[in-house]
Amino acid sequence: MFTDLPLLSLLIWLPVLGGLFVLVYGDKNPWAKPLSLLIAVASLVLSIGLYTGFDSSTHQMQFVEKMSWITAFDINYSLGVDGFSMPLIILTTFSTVIVVLAGWDVIKDRSNQYMAAFLIMEGLMIAVFSALDAILFYVFFEAMLIPLFLVIGIWGGPNRVYATIKFFLYTLFGSVFLLLALLYLHHVAGSFEILDFHNVSLSMPEQIYLFLAFLIAFAVKVPMWPVHTWLPDAHVEAPTGGSVILAAITLKIGGYGFLRFALPIAPDASMALDWLMIGLSLTAVVYIGFVALVQTDLKKLIAYSSIAHMGFVTLGMFIIFRIFANSATGNGAELAIEGAMVQMISHGFIAAAMFLCVGVLYDRMHTREISAYGGVINTMPKFAGFAVFFAMANAGLPGTSGFVGEFMVILAAFQADFWFAFLAATTLILGAAYTLWMVKRVIFGDVANDNVAKLTDINRREFFILATLALIVLVIGVWPAPVTEVMHASVEHLLTQVSQSKL
Amino acid sequence: MTFEVSNMALALPEMFMLAMACITLLAVSFLGKNGAKAAYSLSQLTLAITAIIIYQSLGQTGTTFDGTYIKDGFSDVLKLVICLINMLVLLYSTSYLKARDLFKGEYYVLAIFSTLGMMIMVSAGHFLTIYLGLELMSLCMYAMVAMYRDSFVATEAAMKYFILGALASGMLLYGMSIIYGVTGNLSISAVSASIQAGSLDNTVLSFGIVFLVIGIGFKLGAVPFHMWLPDVYQGSPTAVTLFIAAAPKIAAFAMAIRLLVGGLGGAYEYWQDMLIMLSVLSMIIGNVVAIAQTNIKRMLAYSTISHIGFILLGVLSATQEGYAAAMFYALVYSLMTLGGFGMIILMSRQGFEADQLDDYKGLGRRNPWFALMMLILMFSMAGIPPLVGFYAKLMVIKSIVDINMLSIAIVAVLVSVIGAFYYLRIIKLMYFDAPEQKQLLEAPSDMRVMISINGIAVLMLGLFPGSLLALCASIFPL
Numbered sequence: 001m002f003t004d005l006p007l008l009s010l011l012i013w014l015p016v017l018g019g020l021f022v023l024v025y026g027d028k029n030p031w032a033k034p035l036s037l038l039i040a041v042a043s044l045v046l047s048i049g050l051y052t053g054f055d056s057s058t059h060q061m062q063f064v065e066k067m068s069w070i071t072a073f074d075i076n077y078s079l080g081v082d083g084f085s086m087p088l089i090i091l092t093t094f095s096t097v098i099v100v101l102a103g104w105d106v107i108k109d110r111s112n113q114y115m116a117a118f119l120i121m122e123g124l125m126i127a128v129f130s131a132l133d134a135i136l137f138y139v140f141f142e143a144m145l146i147p148l149f150l151v152i153g154i155w156g157g158p159n160r161v162y163a164t165i166k167f168f169l170y171t172l173f174g175s176v177f178l179l180l181a182l183l184y185l186h187h188v189a190g191s192f193e194i195l196d197f198h199n200v201s202l203s204m205p206e207q208i209y210l211f212l213a214f215l216i217a218f219a220v221k222v223p224m225w226p227v228h229t230w231l232p233d234a235h236v237e238a239p240t241g242g243s244v245i246l247a248a249i250t251l252k253i254g255g256y257g258f259l260r261f262a263l264p265i266a267p268d269a270s271m272a273l274d275w276l277m278i279g280l281s282l283t284a285v286v287y288i289g290f291v292a293l294v295q296t297d298l299k300k301l302i303a304y305s306s307i308a309h310m311g312f313v314t315l316g317m318f319i320i321f322r323i324f325a326n327s328a329t330g331n332g333a334e335l336a337i338e339g340a341m342v343q344m345i346s347h348g349f350i351a352a353a354m355f356l357c358v359g360v361l362y363d364r365m366h367t368r369e370i371s372a373y374g375g376v377i378n379t380m381p382k383f384a385g386f387a388v389f390f391a392m393a394n395a396g397l398p399g400t401s402g403f404v405g406e407f408m409v410i411l412a413a414f415q416a417d418f419w420f421a422f423l424a425a426t427t428l429i430l431g432a433a434y435t436l437w438m439v440k441r442v443i444f445g446d447v448a449n450d451n452v453a454k455l456t457d458i459n460r461r462e463f464f465i466l467a468t469l470a471l472i473v474l475v476i477g478v479w480p481a482p483v484t485e486v487m488h489a490s491v492e493h494l495l496t497q498v499s500q501s502k503l
Numbered sequence: 504m505t506f507e508v509s510n511m512a513l514a515l516p517e518m519f520m521l522a523m524a525c526i527t528l529l530a531v532s533f534l535g536k537n538g539a540k541a542a543y544s545l546s547q548l549t550l551a552i553t554a555i556i557i558y559q560s561l562g563q564t565g566t567t568f569d570g571t572y573i574k575d576g577f578s579d580v581l582k583l584v585i586c587l588i589n590m591l592v593l594l595y596s597t598s599y600l601k602a603r604d605l606f607k608g609e610y611y612v613l614a615i616f617s618t619l620g621m622m623i624m625v626s627a628g629h630f631l632t633i634y635l636g637l638e639l640m641s642l643c644m645y646a647m648v649a650m651y652r653d654s655f656v657a658t659e660a661a662m663k664y665f666i667l668g669a670l671a672s673g674m675l676l677y678g679m680s681i682i683y684g685v686t687g688n689l690s691i692s693a694v695s696a697s698i699q700a701g702s703l704d705n706t707v708l709s710f711g712i713v714f715l716v717i718g719i720g721f722k723l724g725a726v727p728f729h730m731w732l733p734d735v736y737q738g739s740p741t742a743v744t745l746f747i748a749a750a751p752k753i754a755a756f757a758m759a760i761r762l763l764v765g766g767l768g769g770a771y772e773y774w775q776d777m778l779i780m781l782s783v784l785s786m787i788i789g790n791v792v793a794i795a796q797t798n799i800k801r802m803l804a805y806s807t808i809s810h811i812g813f814i815l816l817g818v819l820s821a822t823q824e825g826y827a828a829a830m831f832y833a834l835v836y837s838l839m840t841l842g843g844f845g846m847i848i849l850m851s852r853q854g855f856e857a858d859q860l861d862d863y864k865g866l867g868r869r870n871p872w873f874a875l876m877m878l879i880l881m882f883s884m885a886g887i888p889p890l891v892g893f894y895a896k897l898m899v900i901k902s903i904v905d906i907n908m909l910s911i912a913i914v915a916v917l918v919s920v921i922g923a924f925y926y927l928r929i930i931k932l933m934y935f936d937a938p939e940q941k942q943l944l945e946a947p948s949d950m951r952v953m954i955s956i957n958g959i960a961v962l963m964l965g966l967f968p969g970s971l972l973a974l975c976a977s978i979f980p981l
Contacts, residue, residue: 027871068969069967069969070894070968070969070972070973071969071973072969072972072973072976072977073898073901073972073976135897138888139888139889139893140888140889142887142888142893143887143888143889145887146882146887149927149930150930150934153930153931153934153935154867154934154935160935161931161935164931164935165924165927165928165931168923168927169920169923169924169927172887172920172923173917173920176916176917176919176920177916179897179900179916180900180904180909180912180913180916183897183900183901183904183905183912184904184909186901187904187905
């Protein structure tokens with residue numbers, strides 16, 4: 001039933017236009033929030049159509065739409081999804097519903113603008129994942145910064161201005177190099193279609209420069225060590241919804257960028273520089289894991305744990321060359337890429353849930369200091385149950401989605417190099433250490449002070465949000481096939497692309 | 504020299520405007536107290552009808568007055584834009600002038616004469632025509648800056664503007680005379696032809712080009728010939744700043760294209776390196792120094808300098824795409840500047856200039872709609888998609904990448920990241936800070952409508968930049 005509709009365009013423009021409507025007419029109107037929720041849910045339902053209508057047997061772009069946009073320069077409004085982008089789009093629509101619900105009672109000041117910002121951002125992020133034209137991609141890639149900049153700056157914490165300007169300038173700095181790379185590729189390929197970029201042959205120096213440009217752009221987004229410093233600041237200052245979207249989606253755009261641009265366009269440079277990528281990824285996993293251990297701020301701790309988890313994503317993407325070198329069949333390579341994708345999606349749910357848990361506490365206590373808490377389980381038993389569950393998932397407990405992605409990547413890493421796997425596996429210890437220690441200090445123990453004693457347990461709205469997330473984390477944890485199946489063909493196609501030299 | 508009446512019709516817009524300017528002048532002199540009102544209506548009428556005349560004759564091309572006047576797609580589009588921009592400028596400035604006892608007929612007469620000068624520059628086919636138009640435009644603007652006689656800073660700005668402007672004109676004229684010495688011609692097409700034919704003394708030719716580039720650099724406000732620009736922008740009454748910031752830059756751009764591309768296009772290797780210097784320095788100094796400003800007019804002045812750097816980037820590529828990109832940038836720049844200074848006028852009132860950055864604190868609460876428009880304008884100036892300023896930067900950088908000047912392209916993108924900071928600061932003040940003034944912001948309805956149209960135009964052109972880009976691309980080669 002969905003095949004006749006321009007589904008991707010609907011998914012992009014319904015939230016954007018709906019958000020604008022809420023922005024302009026929703027001021028102090030009681031229907032602004034229900035309408036926002038309606039739009040978010042409608043987008044989620046539409047995106048399910050993407051899943052049901054998706055043909056997982058092919059790597060070709062699906063739900064393709066193409067219209068001339070800037071005719072004079074052959075820039076097209078060209079959309080389509082494959083096995084990489086489709087799951088991320090569903091993640092986006094789902095997260096937006098969660099964010100709208102999470103901000104329902106909490107945001108009192110200019111709530112219609114808050115909802116509108118997230119709806120507009122949803123449309124822009126879906127557009128980033130589905131754009132097949134380089135300029136279109138870039139336009140949405142940067143436009144996305146505007147609502148997030150405002151969200152952090154308006155509804156953020158005390159140091160929000162510093163955090164949001166740092167976030168904006170950092171990511172803008174990264175993306176301008178992407179722009180140069182795209183313009184150069186247009187110069188070579190004679191078209192702005194991303195799929196055409198995949199087919200041009202490039203010399204080694206060209207590929208190296210292009211790869212470095214992509215690296216700067218996407219490493220800032222992921223974020224990879226050492227360009228990660230904006231993330232803890234942004235997370236700490238952002239309102240809960242902002243943190244959720246930041247962790248669940250915008251970080252994924254970095255990973256998606258590597259899959260869509262860096263690997264297929266510059267495979268030889270990716271191979272030549274894989275030591276750099278593996279090194280940075282392992283640094284993120286190990287070093288940032290230690291950094292997370294010493295955090296005294298709840299949100300900062302989760303932010304650093306996000307960076308460590310995203311290290312698995314980039315690790316999975318760039319160990320494939322070593323796996324190819326070690327075995328002719330390269331079976332592990334598929335596992336590595338799929339592990340990276342599963343890790344991205346799983347992290348989207350778990351990090352979102354963790355930030356929501358912090359949000360629940362923050363709304364009641366207005367502090368994020370770990371030392372201000374203690375014995376929360378005594379006053380908030382239901383909440384404590386969820387918090388412990390998500391903490392376990394974050395630590396990679398088998399049976400949760402957090403385990404699947406990490407396990408796949410570690411397994412693949414064994415085929416590349418024992419030491420990669422060894423270092424990556426330290427996360428199982430480090431992750432458990434910083435998460436469980438945090439849980440111990442915040443949730444368990446005796447009631448620490450009067451404020452904790454006065455806490456009230458989560459209401460039905462919060463219960464619903466956390467329960468939904470817990471269910472998904474559990475389902476993907478025990479049965480990841482629905483997620484991996486849809487990306488199978490695309491992963492195989494990517495592997496054939498990267499194994500062919502472009503020199 | 505032969506005059507053919509039929510051909511003179513090509514210059515109908517200028518002739519009409521000249522006649523109307525004289526009528527306006529008479530009206531001002533004879534109507535006394537009501538002169539200002541009449542002058543305002545008459546000048547808006549003049550601009551509107553001139554725009555209609557130009558629009559009616561689109562597509563008609565040719566030269567007249569023995570080749571000294573060119574009518575082509577380039578001149579038509581730019582003149583049309585100049586007329587429209589100046590209509591908006593006069594609309595914005597009127598309430599400002601009224602509030603400050605500056606509402607005089609002379610302002611409008613000078614504005615019309617100055618517009619006439621710009622149109623002559625745009626249509627110039629001869630070095631002397633360029634000079635004629637330039638002086639007509641500039642002299643009127645010197646007088647406009649000096650109109651606020653009681654203000655010390657305005658007088659200082661006028662002096663500075665006049666002396667440096669005169670110096671620049673002198674440089675330009677000197678360069679023209681050297682070129683004349685080499686080629687034996689003052690007509691742009693003849694100069695171009697003799698350069699194509701070759702066998703010129705290249706040393707003397709490049710010497711002449713140096714002076715031409717200096718003259719152009721002065722008029723555009725490119726570094727290192729930019730020193731007058733911040734002082735004049737800050738010192739002039741905002742209404743006048745608005746006038747000299749918007750349309751004259753289009754005219755100066757047209758002058759650069761006519762001289763460097765139309766006349767000296769064959770010798771581009773001489774001016775390309777000079778423009779690289781001007782462009783890179785303008786982008787860097789404009790963007791870096793703007794960060795240190797606390798006065799928004801001065802900040803926008805430095806922002807102008809950086810925009811000029813980007814416009815020159817398109818010109819220096821010496822490709823048709825580059826010229827088209829530069830033209831697109833110039834048009835977009837004038838639209839954005841119009842909005843930016845328009846907003847300052849909107850915020851100001853009697854006895855309050857609204858020219859400090861802190862005056863914008865909490866605008867998001869005092870008037871969400873105006874703040875949204877300013878947000879659009881600032882993000883557009885910073886070059887963030889989906890606003891039109893992004894495509895302007897995209898196209899000039901693309902033209903630079905296409906000729907493989909990657910290092911300059913890297914400078915350009917890096918300075919735009921630096922530049923983003925001070926635009927973001929305005930947004931920060933508007934949205935993240937609490938207002939210092941409690942009262943809601945009111946503005947006359949015509950200005951409210953205008954600023955809305957201006958902001959929405961920046962957004963819509965950003966979503967659908969195709970037709971304007973195609974228009975600019977269709978004009979080149981000249």
